[in-house]
Structure formats: structure tokens, C-alpha cells
Amino acid sequence: MTVSRAFPVFSTAFAVFYLISATFNYALFTYHPLLHEIDLLAQPMKRGPAMYWYGWMSTAAIGALAVAAVGTFIPSRWEPWIQRAITFASTYAVLYVLANAMALFIYDQASYELEYLKHPATPAIGALVATVIASFFFPPRWTQRLWSGWTGVIPLGVMLIFVYLLRGWFIPSVGLILK
């Protein structure tokens, strides 16, 4: 991989690291706007709200820089394996969402208690098994060379996940409009 290829790698990794840091609140620092104070790592609010956004961006930037730096040292012959790993991870993410939705749907519809369907491990294991099976049917062109389209697909996927994560803000309003 050449140094200039680090740019798309940074962008793709940044989106993933930002999603992780915002979802699990891995802020490098917390800003308290009313007090004009900065604390290291994610801290609870003091007087007024606490802002984590700058901390999430910093965490994501450091993670993405590290991945981009490592990417410059990876030889081209490894690219098919990276492609396979990204394809596997992306398929797993999509199947996990589907498996989770299906497990919750069955749980709601079932006439008796199926507690295990609510356990996080159920969709995780189900999606893993489905991905391993699906990976045997991946067309060769999906795994032969590193696809530049990931630079668009992964950030777009991250944006869609944010829409899903923030759905609680919209669903009541959409319900009111439809009413």
C-alpha cells in the first residue's frame, strides 16, 4: 500500500471509530461549556450540560490515524485478505441487525416466554453462523481485490446506523403526523 492510499483508509476507519466512540461514549475528553472546563475522558455533567462530541471526534481521529499508518506498511499481497475480512464484517453487521429484529419479533409474537431470544448472544451467534455459511457463497470478485467502494459504503452505513440509534427522537413525532 502506498502513502497516498492512507487517505481513504483514514476516512473509512474514522467513520467506524466515530460510531463506536459515540455509541459507547469513549470520549477522549469532556467539555463543560458553562464552566469552560475540559476534563480528561468521559465525565458526568457538572453545572450545565457536558459535551462529548469533541472527545468522540478526537478518539476517532486517533484510531483512524493509527489504522491509516498501519495500512501504509501492509503489502499489496495482503489486500485480498483485508477485502475478505471487511466483506465478512459487513455481512455480519447486516445479518446481526436482521437476526436481532427477527428475534425480537418472534419474542413479541410468541404465546409463551422465550427469554433466550432477548439475550444479546442469541442474534450475535445466529448472525455469526449465518455469515460463516454465507461466506462460502461469496462470488470470487467480492474477495479477490480490495474494493474502493468501501470508502463510501462504510461511512454511509454509519450514517444509517445513527438514524437507527436516534429513532427514539423521531418515532413519536412520525406517529403524531400519521395520526
Add this chain to the structure above:
Amino acid sequence: MLTALLLFHGLLAAALIGAITHQTLSVWWPPRAAPGSFFAGFRAVNVASYTNAIIIMFVIQAFVGGVLLYPSYRVSSRVVMEQLRLAAPVGIFDLKEHFSTVALGLLPAYWYYWRRPLSVDNANIRKFVATIIAFTIWWNFLVGHFANNVRGLWS
């Protein structure tokens, strides 16, 4: 000072929207003949030359909006919106924050794929990345105006 910054933010957003819309339309719908109509002329510009300007304007916008204006939104406007139980405006503004960050991180790739001479191999990904950035800029522009006027909309 905040009003002046907000005006600057809005004006720069209009310039950014113009540039990215030219670029996105021209890659999705390239002009086939000499531009005769207004719309053909709109698409017939040398859009690769817009790339650096778009990146610089986006970074300035992120700094003005995210660093200079966002803290006052967080301590005043958002609190009011929450008190008025305007959940959807708060949610779409949160999405603006996340979309902007993802697009900001996408700028290095955007620069890489749009640097000249334009590679024929990267035509599709160039189009894809420009579209994501265009969508984000339009979303930010509309949501920003919506949030700015939200009290008037529900009064």
C-alpha cells in the same frame, strides 16, 4: 457576536451548497453537448477545480458551527427545545452533528479521489463520495435553518 457568526455560517453554507451541487450534478448528469440551456451550463463547469474550495469551506464551516456556535446551542437553544418537548428537532440536529463528523472524516478520501488527473478507475467512488458529502451539506443547511427558526414554526 453570535448573530454575526451565525450569518457568516449561513452565507458560507450557501456558497458550499452551490459548489457541491455543481460538482454532484455534473458527475451524475454530465453535459453531452455544448451548454445551451441554464441547466446544461450549470453542469458544464470544470468541477474538479472545486474540490479544494469545497474542502476548505467545509472545514471552516465545521470550525465555525462546531467550535464557535455549538456550545451556545447546547447550553441555550437545545434546553429550550427540550423544555418545549420538540423531540424531532433535537433529534435531527443530533443527526446533523453526526453526519457532519462522518463527512468531515470523509474529506481526505474525497480529496484523494478528486485529485487531478482524475483516475478513470475511481469514477464511481468519486461520484459516491461526492454524493455523500452533498447530501450532508444539504441536510446541514436545511436542518440548521429549521433549528434556527424552530420557535417561530411552533408559535
